[in-house]
Amino acid sequence: MAELALRDYEASAREQLSGPVWDFLEGGSGTESMLTAGRDALDRLRLRPRCLVDVSACEPATTLLGARLAAPLGIAPVAYHQLAHPEGEVATARAAGAVGALFTVSMFASRTIEDIAAAATGPLWLQLYWLKRRESMIGLIRRAEDAGYRALVLTVDAPLVAHRPRDARNGFAVPAGIRAVNVDSSVMSASYEAEAGESAIARHSKEQFDPSITWADLEWLRERTSLPLVLKGVLSGEDAGRAVECGIEGLVVSNHGGRQLDFALPAVDALQEIAEAAGGRCQIVLDGAVRHGADIAKGLCLGADAVLVGRPALWGLAHSGSDGVESVLRTLLGEFSEVMALMGAPRVSDFHRSGIVRS
Numbered sequence: 001m002a003e004l005a006l007r008d009y010e011a012s013a014r015e016q017l018s019g020p021v022w023d024f025l026e027g028g029s030g031t032e033s034m035l036t037a038g039r040d041a042l043d044r045l046r047l048r049p050r051c052l053v054d055v056s057a058c059e060p061a062t063t064l065l066g067a068r069l070a071a072p073l074g075i076a077p078v079a080y081h082q083l084a085h086p087e088g089e090v091a092t093a094r095a096a097g098a099v100g101a102l103f104t105v106s107m108f109a110s111r112t113i114e115d116i117a118a119a120a121t122g123p124l125w126l127q128l129y130w131l132k133r134r135e136s137m138i139g140l141i142r143r144a145e146d147a148g149y150r151a152l153v154l155t156v157d158a159p160l161v162a163h164r165p166r167d168a169r170n171g172f173a174v175p176a177g178i179r180a181v182n183v184d185s186s187v188m189s190a191s192y193e194a195e196a197g198e199s200a201i202a203r204h205s206k207e208q209f210d211p212s213i214t215w216a217d218l219e220w221l222r223e224r225t226s227l228p229l230v231l232k233g234v235l236s237g238e239d240a241g242r243a244v245e246c247g248i249e250g251l252v253v254s255n256h257g258g259r260q261l262d263f264a265l266p267a268v269d270a271l272q273e274i275a276e277a278a279g280g281r282c283q284i285v286l287d288g289a290v291r292h293g294a295d296i297a298k299g300l301c302l303g304a305d306a307v308l309v310g311r312p313a314l315w316g317l318a319h320s321g322s323d324g325v326e327s328v329l330r331t332l333l334g335e336f337s338e339v340m341a342l343m344g345a346p347r348v349s350d351f352h353r354s355g356i357v358r359s
């Protein structure tokens with residue numbers, strides 16, 4: 001297969017997927033201001049290389065929460081991979097394992113977390129929303145522990161799913177046959193049908209998410225699992241400091257790919273403040289608009305330990321299933337290896353704040 005750039009996978013996915021599914025995948029909240037803002041913020045950052053460094057043997061491998069990765073790269077939690085390919089998350093897990101990337105499985109995965117784990121040869125994290133029915137959440141956590149998941153990622157930027165105009169206009173609902181098979185069907189049953197002016201996705205949150213949780217509730221979760229806890233959707237240094245005080249092991253700096261608070265700051269613009277507030281006491285992961293190996297380097301310079309891609313994995317999946325996801329990840333990895341050499345940064349630990357300039 002000829003080498004494709006990420007934008008070719010995007011174009012192919014757009015052709016393959018139905019209009020409403022494409023809109024669900026690509027769309028943002030409110031004015032969709034953040035869909036371009038996240039990319040613009042990364043583009044404004046320029047890399048400053050060092051010269052005359054021996055880069056004859058660059059080593060992109062790293063460790064994240066104790067798991068070895070081939071590079072500081074992973075896949076962000078994205079609901080319902082079967083929207084892009086019948087094999088869904090099982091295909092994605094196979095691809096992530098083949099490349100040595102982390103795969104964060106969404107609570108709203110369309111394949112069972114056990115089937116996904118059986119296909120995985122790399123580390124898996126499980127993402128959770130805090131459900132009103134806590135016993136459903138705990139049941140899922142037990143299953144994740146038994147299936148060998150390495151961390152739980154609690155998404156904290158979604159007390160409710162924001163208004164997403166494309167989904168509302170399309171009355172978007174996941175097609176029959178694709179279901180959130182890991183969430184109690186009794187919890188989910190009402191949430192698969194759109195109502196007038198509201199997508200079924202918005203109903204998921206209205207009916208199931210608990211918008212009353214606070215920092216105090218984290219202790220309750222901590223007592224119920226031995227897995228490391230990661231908070232996803234943190235955008236302020238104050239919250240990062242608070243998370244560290246609560247003993248949280250990781251943070252995903254993210255604005256949910258522009259799908260939650262409209263006009264939220266781009267995640268990469270919050271990264272340095274958050275990394276400084278965390279002060280090396282927890283691991284820092286960045287997501288949002290990462291589309292090139294250079295973006296991985298930019299994240300590392302500003303204090304991230306790894307970066308995640310969301311939509312690009314689904315573009316690869318829609319294009320050619322597991323092979324497509326693998327090629328997307330390999331493209332990013334190849335670009336990152338080249339950036340390492342050209343930056344004079346042969347190891348992941350060689351990326352520092354001085355390697356980046358805001359233009």
Ligand SMILES: Cc1cc2nc3c(=O)[nH]c(=O)nc-3n(C[C@H](O)[C@H](O)[C@H](O)COP(=O)(O)O)c2cc1C
Nearest residue numbers: 025076077078079106155256257288289309310311
């Ligand atoms: C279609 C779609 C579904 C998503 N589902 C989830 C989810 O279930 N849980 C979650 O925490 N984030 C979810 N996200 C947000 C991603 O984890 C991630 O923050 C975002 O997509 C990163 O930006 P990128 O797509 O530009 O790489 C979703 C994003 C998309 C595009």
Ligand SMILES: CC(C)CC(=O)C(=O)O
Nearest residue numbers: 079108161201204256259
């Ligand atoms: C099922 C949804 C709540 C998934 C999500 O987080 C999203 O669509 O951004």
